[in-house]
Amino acid sequence: MITAVIQVPYDSGQRERRMGCGPAALLRRGAVDRAAAAGGEAVAARIDTDEAFPGEIAVAFDLARKLSGEVARARRQGAFPLVLAGNCISAVGTLAGLADVPRLGVVWLDAHGDMNTPETTESGFLDGMALAVAGGHCWQQLAARIPGFRAIPGAATLHLGAQVLDPGEADLMLRGAIATIPGPELRAKGAAAIGEALERLAREVDAVYLHLDMDVHASAEAKANAFALPDGPTPQQVRAIVEAVVQRLPVVAAGLAAYDPEHDRTGSTADAALSLIEALVRSVAARR
Ligand SMILES: [Mn+2]
Secondary structure (H helix, E strand, O other): OEEEEEEEOEEOOEEOOHHHHHHHHHHHOOHHHHHHHHHOEEEEEEOOOOOOOOOHHHHHHHHHHHHHHHHHHHHHOOOEEEEEEOOOOHHHHHHHOOOOOOOEEEEEEOOEOOOOOOOOOOOOOHHHHHHHHHOOOOOHHHHHOOOOOOOOOHHHEEEEOOOEOOHHHHHHHHHOOOEEEOHHHHHHHHHHHHHHHHHHHHOOOOEEEEEEEHHHOOOOOOOOOOOOOOOOOOHHHHHHHHHHHHHHOOEEEEEEEOOOHHHOOOOHHHHHHHHHHHHHHHHHHHHO
């Protein structure tokens, strides 16, 4: 299997700052080689914006349009797209690039809901709206202009690892009928916590995009960024959860986001990310 490692090194419209430094840091530590060793072969690509005045929203959607094309191209070549991104909103572009998958679903690992909208957000952080955009709940005009975009239904979405949900997010998840398994439950039970939810999801979808916000990890074991929290799964548990998803459902693309090397004093989070890439690519290749 060829893994197409696609780098999107942006955070909040800014290139290679804060979490936008994550993709390059993982590449320096051998992410492409690890993917190649696990899957057989790997190629690297990179997405950049050419917005003359790089506003956060304009850049996020410009990157999504370009990423959609790159993901679709990788798929046409029979490759497995693995996106290394600064921001979770990259998922919107990756999902759009999977337009050929009939009933596409999402498994989203994240300590946060990413289900805010412009009307509910208190921080103003666009990335906290990533899953809401994917579900068609906000930024609809901009999303519709991403080639291949379609809203992912709530029943086709499984959110894993939340430790905080703003009231507006919890409400939107409930109204959208999105299944959620919180971080403390993943930490208590590991992959066993997701079995039933995976079975339900498998009835709704033909294949899934797997999204890994690195801050799903417990901050003590693998601190991903400034927003990381204590009560999440261990790196070993996250790998087991990812392997369980791959075993139950075709994973047609994956994204690993929100790693800020500045917060990874010991390098444990980079190690977790690289082991995760290896486990993911190995299990996807084995299933193919
Ligand atoms: Mn996120």
